[in-house]
Amino acid sequence: MKFAVVSFFMLLSVSFFVFGQEKAERPYHAGFMTLHIKDSSRVYKPGSLKTDKLHYRPLDLDIWYPSTVQKVRALKFGDLFKLFEQRATAYQDETDYTGMVNELAQLFVAELGVGVDGKALLDVATDSYENLGIAKGTFPLILYMAGFNGMGFENVAILEGLAEQGFIVVSISSIGRYPGDMTNEMGDLMEQVYDAEFAIKCIEGYGQFTLDTSNIGVLGCSWGGMAAAILANRNPIIKAMVSLDGSETHYYGEEDFNFYANGATGADNDRFIREIYEAKLLDVENQKMTYLYFESGDKLNEFTPTEEYHYYKKLNTEKHYLRFKNSEHANFSVIPSAVGASNDAVAIYEHLEKGTITFFDQMLKGGNAFNSTWPGLTALEYTTTEPYNISDLGTTNKRFAELLGTIVDRKSNQPLPYVNIGILNQEVGTVSDTLGNFELTVEESLKNDTLRISSIGYHPVEILVKDIWQTEDKLLIELEEQISALDEIVLTAKAIKKRTLGNKTESKFLGAGFGYDQLGAEMGIKINIRKNPTLVDTFNFTVSQNRLSAKAIFRLNFYSVQKGKPYENILTENILISIAPKQTGPISVDLKPYGIVLKDDVIVALEWVANEGDTKEGEAIFFPLGLFTNGTLYKASSQSKFRKYGGLGVGFNIDVRI
Helix, strand or coil: CCCCHHHHHHHHHHHHHHHHHHHHCCCCEEEEEEEEEEEEEEECCCCCCCCCCCCEEEEEEEEEEEECCCCCCEEEHHHHHHHHHHHHHHCCCCCCCCCCHHHHHHHHHHHCCCCCCHHHHHCCEEEEEECCCCCCCCEEEEEEECCCCCCHHHHHHHHHHHHHCCCEEEEECCCCCCCCCCCCCHHHHHHHHHHHHHHHHHHHHCCCCCEEEEEEEEEEECHHHHHHHHHHHHCCCEEEEEEECCCCCEEECCCCCCCCCCCCCHHHHHHHHHHHHHCCCCCHHHCCCEEEEEEECCCCCCCCCCEEECHHHHCCCCEEEEEECCCCHHHHCCHHHHCCCCHHHHHHHHHHHHHHHHHHHHHHHCCCHHHHHHHHHHCCCCEECCCCCHHHHCCCCCCEEEEEEEEEECCCCCECCCCEEEECCCCCEEECCCCCEEEEEEEHHHCCCEEEEECCCECCEEEEHHHHCCCCCCEEEEECECCCCCCCCCCCHHHCCEEEEECCCCCCCCEEEEECCCCCCEEEEEECCCCCCEEEEEEEEEECEECCCCEEEEEEEEEEEECCEEEEECCCCCCEEEECCCCCEEEEEECHHHCCEECCCEEEEEEEEEEECCCCCCCEEEEEEEECCCCEEEECCCCCCCEEECCEEECCEEEEEC
């Protein structure tokens, strides 16, 4: 969703004008404060002494509260991001993340697909104010369960709106076990739940607030929705819950790797969430609270689910459901709306804000605003009160074929390793092993698609899947060598200058990578070649994290560029890079023996082609991301399409002579 600078400022001013109209009617200002506390009943850093500052569980509670004091200076998003940066450093003792605010902002706008410079977000003002006096009165408590590795800034407009309406709002950041990196595993999820329970005790004992403890609500966003549902089940005092596209509802079967996730595949997330359900942490049938679920309209665009766990459908209590058919998951954060990413983003978030605030006002304070708000939301042309019905998506009685084969050189009959095999333009693929063998499971819905087999230095082969669907024999596929050579080049001593082109980031704060079973997955960046010709000496990159228990083999690929995407591999032979188990740090690959000469822009990519040993579920390998305008190109498997993730580029670069 690209937009001109002029339209950006127009949308930004319009959105805050509308918010301003609504907030003018609210009785309070939104004060903001942070409580720094420790839960001495829980050990945070295993094996540490009690004198260690991280021995006990640290908590930073961000609190929005009602105030009638005159407002002075509004906090900006940059102020809230600074808190996130400080905590990223304080919650572990290995890396100092000071100075990472700009990178953090760019990560969020890139991950949310906003498409603007992250620095623009930092200057956007909120309607939250520090050091305001606390209004007199008794106020209900709302606990905000932040999304994956998030905190209150992701939905600050709703949190301050609740404070302006007379609620105490406590944000529970999404921080897992030491060293504070959240994952989808149950152990990390429960840490956020325990944090919220400890926060309730602390706020009740905090002398400055007078709480109505008979009226407590919980608001969850994304992964925080699952934590919110578990919290409500463990604490019957919670009377109402709102979920912003929360993971307490889950659709199984997504295979694609989340580019900015923690190295988990869709299959990993399915397993983690199933473990949570099977642990009976939700007990939906006996839940008594009122419930409102807002769902995005893009969840099932990329895959067909095999089954679902639908929290809303299972509840037997008073409940409300609304799906925004024109929305993306990113719209359930305030950030796309705050930077005016689109008219839809602004409108959707306004509806979420109004629906959430009026729901809590009615359920916890006895108002009637939600009864008048709800009909208007359900009457919108782009909303529906009907949940997804996955039985209509063809999820039953799926049939599969197991394709087995060997790939050989047609002339020598020798097996060919590291050959890409996959369904063309689909995320179903693999790579042949060192003996040329492969296995590929193909769903019947792809029966009319094309199986493509390709390798550097050979002509590709394409086969209709339906022609081999019924075969029980092992396939023998012969590839014919493609005779070509890189252009020769002559450089005079006078002309030779050394340069480093690409992204030189070694950030430990931002990263992207591959999950444990993603052979054929690939990522890279576009490198601009300004001088013609350019001789490549070295390829350089950094491994920022490595949880692999087996040696990984990567292939270096150089692609010509067509319409901004990889077109043809210009190399004539495999260039393989081995990365040892747990190996991290900078790696350089000498390319002088290959005589690589570049005349035009190129896309340089790493493709995972083999393991020497077995990798385990949950393992992953990561490379740094940096502020690189060309972004990162990524594909999930052999023969699938490359997707572009703008705003952040993976840290690949080449040393050249021109």
